Amino acid sequence: MMQVYLNTLALIAPGLLGWQASVPILTRQTPYKATPLPRFSPSFLPSNARRRTTVTIKLALQVAQEALEASALSPKHLSTVFSSCMGNSEVIDNVCRALSLPDKPVSPTYFHNSVHNAPAGYWAIATHSQMPSISLSAYDASFVAGLLEASALAIVENTDVLLVCYDHTAPEPLSKARFFEAPVAVALLLTREQIAGSCAKLSLKLIEARIDSETQMAEPALEKLRTGNPAARSLPLLQAIAQAVSGRIILPYLDDNQLVVGIEPC
Numbered sequence: 001m002m003q004v005y006l007n008t009l010a011l012i013a014p015g016l017l018g019w020q021a022s023v024p025i026l027t028r029q030t031p032y033k034a035t036p037l038p039r040f041s042p043s044f045l046p047s048n049a050r051r052r053t054t055v056t057i058k059l060a061l062q063v064a065q066e067a068l069e070a071s072a073l074s075p076k077h078l079s080t081v082f083s084s085c086m087g088n089s090e091v092i093d094n095v096c097r098a099l100s101l102p103d104k105p106v107s108p109t110y111f112h113n114s115v116h117n118a119p120a121g122y123w124a125i126a127t128h129s130q131m132p133s134i135s136l137s138a139y140d141a142s143f144v145a146g147l148l149e150a151s152a153l154a155i156v157e158n159t160d161v162l163l164v165c166y167d168h169t170a171p172e173p174l175s176k177a178r179f180f181e182a183p184v185a186v187a188l189l190l191t192r193e194q195i196a197g198s199c200a201k202l203s204l205k206l207i208e209a210r211i212d213s214e215t216q217m218a219e220p221a222l223e224k225l226r227t228g229n230p231a232a233r234s235l236p237l238l239q240a241i242a243q244a245v246s247g248r249i250i251l252p253y254l255d256d257n258q259l260v261v262g263i264e265p266c
Contacts, residue, residue, distance in 0.1 A: 002203070005193065007199070008067050009186070028218075034182065040059060040062040049122055081133070087116045089178075138254060144253045205260045211250070212258075
């Protein structure tokens with residue numbers, strides 16, 4: 001079992017625009033209503049770099065910026081884990097279309113953004129960070145894989161870790177092969193020890209068997225969102241944190257494995 005502390009968190013999804021706006025919805029004080037996301041432009045990113053980014057990268061960096069702004073920790077001392085199922089599907093589509101043309105006119109900017117760790121690179125540029133960074137993908141289990149990786153990194157390396165999990169909707173025809181209900185991004189800032197501002201202790205136990213049904217959302221629209229984007233698999237955990245009560249949730253992992261997360265408010 002691993003134990004880490006959650007310092008700050010952030011959430012972006014249709015109808016869930018920021019953590020403070022999401023808490024009343026996750027605690028069922030306010031009805032959930034999906035609304036289109038605005039165009040993001042992370043202010044901590046240099047303007048020349050901002051022009052070269054994609055909607056997917058901006059989504060990831062916007063949620064990372066929100067989590068950072070809510071914390072007193074310096075980004076220069078944060079290790080990072082970026083987790084995404086599809087990565088930059090907009091770039092994949094553009095490059096594949098270009099390669100089908102006679103002269104294969106692939107844009108250097110799109111080629112630059114095609115690597116899976118592009119958001120991590122822009123993060124390092126914006127924050128001048130030289131700390132370790134990991135970028136990964138695990139299909140529908142991308143959030144749990146990122147949470148396990150970030151927690152292990154915090155414990156083993158005794159470092160503060162920012163986890164960013166994100167996926168944007170893909171253009172056609174990619175969307176026919178990998179459909180996402182909506183763009184979703186979530187960020188968790190994890191520490192090994194409890195510090196000022198810690199809001200919850202998370203106890204993680206990976207079970208190599210299906211011990212129970214995965215935790216679902218009671219609200220049908222939120223449940224549809226949860227199953228419609230790998231980053232939204234985080235919603236039951238976020239709801240439990242928003243409710244600020246002790247409890248346990250079960251998140252699906254690869255194959256029939258499950259992650260049991262115990263939550264204790266600080």
